[in-house]
Amino acid sequence: MMNTVSTIAIDVQAEPPWVLPSRGTVGMICLIVAEAAIFIIFFVSYVFYIGKSLTGPYPAQVLELPIFSTVCLLSSSFTVHFAVVALRRNSLRNCAIGLASTVLLGFLFLLSTAREWYHLIHDDGLTIRTNLFGSTFYSLVGLHATHVLIGLVMLCMALGISLAGRMKEAHSERLEVLSLYWHFVDGIWVAVFLVVYVIGR
Amino acid sequence: MADSTPVMEGLDQSLAVKRPRLEAIYEWITTVDHKKIGLMYIAYALIFLVVGGFEALLMRIQLAVPNNHFVSPQVFNRLFTMHGTTMVFFMGMPMLFGFANYLVPLMIGARDMAFPRLNAFSFWISAFGGLLLYFSYFGGSGLYGAGSAPDVGWFAYAPLTANVFSPGHSTDYWTLAVFLSGIGSIGTALNIVTTIICMRCKGMKMSRLPLLIWLYLVMSSMVFIAVGPLTAAQIMLTLDRYVGSHFFDTQAGGSAVLWMHYFWIFGHPEVYILVLPAFAFVNEIVPVFSRKAIFGYPAMVAASIAIGFISLSVWAHHMFTVGLGPAGNTFFVFATMVISVPTGIKIFNWLATIWGGDVHFAVPMMFCIGFLFQFLIAGLTGIMLSVAPFDWQLSASYFVVAHFHYVLVGAIVFALFGAFYYWYPKVTGRMMSEILGKWHFWLFLIGFHLTFDFMHVPGLLGMPRRIYTYEAGRGWEMWNLIVSVGAIFQVAGIACFVFNLVRSYFRGEIADHDPWDAWTLEWATSSPPPSYNFAIDPTVHSRRPLWDLKHPEDPDSDYE
Numbered sequence: 001m002m003n004t005v006s007t008i009a010i011d012v013q014a015e016p017p018w019v020l021p022s023r024g025t026v027g028m029i030c031l032i033v034a035e036a037a038i039f040i041i042f043f044v045s046y047v048f049y050i051g052k053s054l055t056g057p058y059p060a061q062v063l064e065l066p067i068f069s070t071v072c073l074l075s076s077s078f079t080v081h082f083a084v085v086a087l088r089r090n091s092l093r094n095c096a097i098g099l100a101s102t103v104l105l106g107f108l109f110l111l112s113t114a115r116e117w118y119h120l121i122h123d124d125g126l127t128i129r130t131n132l133f134g135s136t137f138y139s140l141v142g143l144h145a146t147h148v149l150i151g152l153v154m155l156c157m158a159l160g161i162s163l164a165g166r167m168k169e170a171h172s173e174r175l176e177v178l179s180l181y182w183h184f185v186d187g188i189w190v191a192v193f194l195v196v197y198v199i200g201r
Numbered sequence: 202m203a204d205s206t207p208v209m210e211g212l213d214q215s216l217a218v219k220r221p222r223l224e225a226i227y228e229w230i231t232t233v234d235h236k237k238i239g240l241m242y243i244a245y246a247l248i249f250l251v252v253g254g255f256e257a258l259l260m261r262i263q264l265a266v267p268n269n270h271f272v273s274p275q276v277f278n279r280l281f282t283m284h285g286t287t288m289v290f291f292m293g294m295p296m297l298f299g300f301a302n303y304l305v306p307l308m309i310g311a312r313d314m315a316f317p318r319l320n321a322f323s324f325w326i327s328a329f330g331g332l333l334l335y336f337s338y339f340g341g342s343g344l345y346g347a348g349s350a351p352d353v354g355w356f357a358y359a360p361l362t363a364n365v366f367s368p369g370h371s372t373d374y375w376t377l378a379v380f381l382s383g384i385g386s387i388g389t390a391l392n393i394v395t396t397i398i399c400m401r402c403k404g405m406k407m408s409r410l411p412l413l414i415w416l417y418l419v420m421s422s423m424v425f426i427a428v429g430p431l432t433a434a435q436i437m438l439t440l441d442r443y444v445g446s447h448f449f450d451t452q453a454g455g456s457a458v459l460w461m462h463y464f465w466i467f468g469h470p471e472v473y474i475l476v477l478p479a480f481a482f483v484n485e486i487v488p489v490f491s492r493k494a495i496f497g498y499p500a501m502v503a504a505s506i507a508i509g510f511i512s513l514s515v516w517a518h519h520m521f522t523v524g525l526g527p528a529g530n531t532f533f534v535f536a537t538m539v540i541s542v543p544t545g546i547k548i549f550n551w552l553a554t555i556w557g558g559d560v561h562f563a564v565p566m567m568f569c570i571g572f573l574f575q576f577l578i579a580g581l582t583g584i585m586l587s588v589a590p591f592d593w594q595l596s597a598s599y600f601v602v603a604h605f606h607y608v609l610v611g612a613i614v615f616a617l618f619g620a621f622y623y624w625y626p627k628v629t630g631r632m633m634s635e636i637l638g639k640w641h642f643w644l645f646l647i648g649f650h651l652t653f654d655f656m657h658v659p660g661l662l663g664m665p666r667r668i669y670t671y672e673a674g675r676g677w678e679m680w681n682l683i684v685s686v687g688a689i690f691q692v693a694g695i696a697c698f699v700f701n702l703v704r705s706y707f708r709g710e711i712a713d714h715d716p717w718d719a720w721t722l723e724w725a726t727s728s729p730p731p732s733y734n735f736a737i738d739p740t741v742h743s744r745r746p747l748w749d750l751k752h753p754e755d756p757d758s759d760y761e
Contacts, residue, residue, distance in 0.1 A: 018403045018404070020398070020399045020400070020401060021398055021399055022399065023315045023316070023395050023399045023400075026315075026394065026395045026398050026399055027315065027316060027391055027392075027395045030390070030391040030394050030395060030425060031387075031391055033422075033425045033426070034387045034390075034391065034424075034425035034426075034428070034429050035429070036429070037425060037426050037427075037428075037429025037430060037433075038429040038430070038432055038433045038436075039433075040429070040430075041429065041430045041433035041434065041463060041466075042433055042437075045437065045448060045459065048456070048459060049454075049455075049456075052454045053454060054453060054454045128440065128444050128445065128446045129444070129445040129446065129447075131447065131453065131454075132447050132448075132453060132454050132455060134446070135440070135446035135447045135448055135455075136448075138446075139436070139437065139440060139446065139448075143436075
């Protein structure tokens with residue numbers, strides 16, 4: 001049963017090189033599409049329930065434009081890109097600097113979200129149970145913050161590897177895959193900003 | 202036939218060593234090999250097929266005669282919920298993913314999937330989901346002493362799923378099980394897409410992919426877009442039930458219709474996610490047993506992609522009775538009707554492939570012929586139901602139940618059985634018995650038609666779906682009895698099939714590496730394939746690489 005006849009001929013002709021896309025990039029794009037579908041449903045819920053809360057507090061009363069955290073998160077996209085480019089050029093020190101600043105900016109973003117939530121819960125009395133606004137707001141922003149957190153954990157791992165001196169130029173493709181995820185998280189924030197803080201207010 | 206590669210034999214002998222049983226089990230549990238994971242998926246799905254079938258059988262006994270009290274109404278509600286959930290999420294999806302896992306790398310000349318460990322993770326998380334669903338029979342009542350096992354129907358409409366109406370934990374088990382199955386599906390779909398795009402062997406351009414691969418590419422891409430909404434909706438439902446948010450809480454202004462939209466944005470593409478692999482099997486089997494290349498390869502690919510796109514815009518035909526308004530109704534009627542165009546293209550191409558061919562009526566081909574007839578009829582009742590006024594009369598009646606079982610059983614399960622008979626020799630190195638296979642086919646065919654042809658009639662006579670029992674004198678008795686008798690034939694057919702599967706594994710005729718004289722790459726390696734699939738990476742020059750090898754004087758690559 002195990003003895004085998006293969007009918008595949010060994011090809012010795014010279015042909016143009018057979019190049020296929022990188023697995024990591026394609027896999028990450030697939031993940032981003034699937035995640036985007038999940039986010040779209042949360043966005044749809046948010047937009048559908050705008051102005052349908054039966055009781056307050058309402059968005060216009062309690063939400064403030066999160067300028068600082070937006071600036072932090074959007075600029076972190078540039079720093080992570082800087083890290084990838086640096087690694088591709090084998091400049092390990094710049095890569096570590098880029099990663100460290102990305103982690104710092106991401107952390108600042110989470111901190112300001114935490115402050116915003118603390119303020120909303122303690123001063124304005126808005127929880128996920130309060131009304132439809134609370135339900136949709138905390139779930140959408142919370143889902144995004146969860147993604148930031150996951151991204152931060154992975155970036156911290158990359159930073160640790162980098163600081164331990166184990167990051168090599170050969171890893172630039174992997175870091176690029178991670179940066180794709182981070183760009184996606186940033187892109188989602190732009191949509192959250194528009195839907196929740198501009199349209200929703 | 203062609204030149205052998207001595208390398209492969211040398212490597213193979215090292216694998217033929219007998220191992221202790223515990224070690225073998227350990228190896229299966231920790232494996233990341235796509236063939237083993239594929240087989241585990243299929244085995245797991247077969248178990249749930251039997252479980253889900255058993256539930257259906259109990260329901261048919263209950264409905265066979267009027268005023269029956271074979272099971273209690275509570276148990277009946279759990280039965281149809283568990284039957285639907287099991288068959289869609291824990292039979293259909295894992296079965297089709299199992300075939301994908303096994304076949305995709307072999308057919309594109311790769312040695313494994315793109316992400317083997319993700320593959321194992323996806324399998325185990327789905328398997329855990331299935332166990333969780335059935336654990337609800339023990340854990341569902343929780344502290345409240347409420348009913349065990351979910352009883353909210355497989356689409357779990359709000360607000361029935363709210364804490365007030367579904368106390369206890371059974372609905373939570375349903376939510377978590379479906380959620381986990383969704384995570385597993387997205388993981389496997391991601392793996393399949395990446396494998397197809399990034400792991401093709403030399404010369405396997407997109408235009409040379411076997412049609413099965415194309416269909417799995419479309420199907421997996423649809424999984425991303427369709428399963429995402431379901432996952433999101435399950436998160437919201439869990440938040441509603443545990444944290445007290447108000448997404449589907451009508452008391453606080455939430456919308457029950459929103460859940461319907463979310464569920465069917467998943468639910469309708471899901472039907473196509475399930476049927477596309479069935480098309481895929483037929484695409485491989487019909488040409489081989491008609492001894493002709495598939496007719497209209499580019500049209501088949503285009504039709505598959507068209508189905509993928511259109512199927513994302515038809516979901517609300519499940520909701521005509523909600524009252525979407527004239528604009529919404531018109532759009533969804535139109536979109537639903539349009540999808541029959543690419544599907545029709547496929548049917549005609551299969552017929553054209555068979556036409557003038559040297560047709561061999563082996564068991565896989567018989568199942569495919571059954572598929573063709575039944576899928577056509579299923580499509581015709583589908584067009585009837587796509588007309589909103591017709592749907593207003595028959596929505597949530599047994600006519601609808603008959604229609605979608607015609608698709609799910611008449612088309613998908615028939616194609617699946619064909620696939621089992623076709624690829625069994627590749628997987629085990631032995632043929633399945635033809636005689637038992639023919640018994641299986643005819644018993645199942647008769648049973649299928651007795652059950653699902655006659656099920657349309659009580660639907661037209663006004664019998665609603667999910668009804669627990671009915672009074673005599675409504676004209677439903679005879680039809681329901683015939684439907685239930687058909688179920689017995691189906692059980693007999695399935696028994697033949699399971700017996701055939703087990704018996705052939707030990708006593709089946711030894712199969713050559715290419716028993717059907719087929720043309721795709723999986724038949725080039727030994728049966729069963731070694732763990733690395735191909736000793737030497739293959740190179741292909743056309744859509745039928747084995748044809749080229751067997752007929753060097755007239756290769757396909759001259760024509761493509």
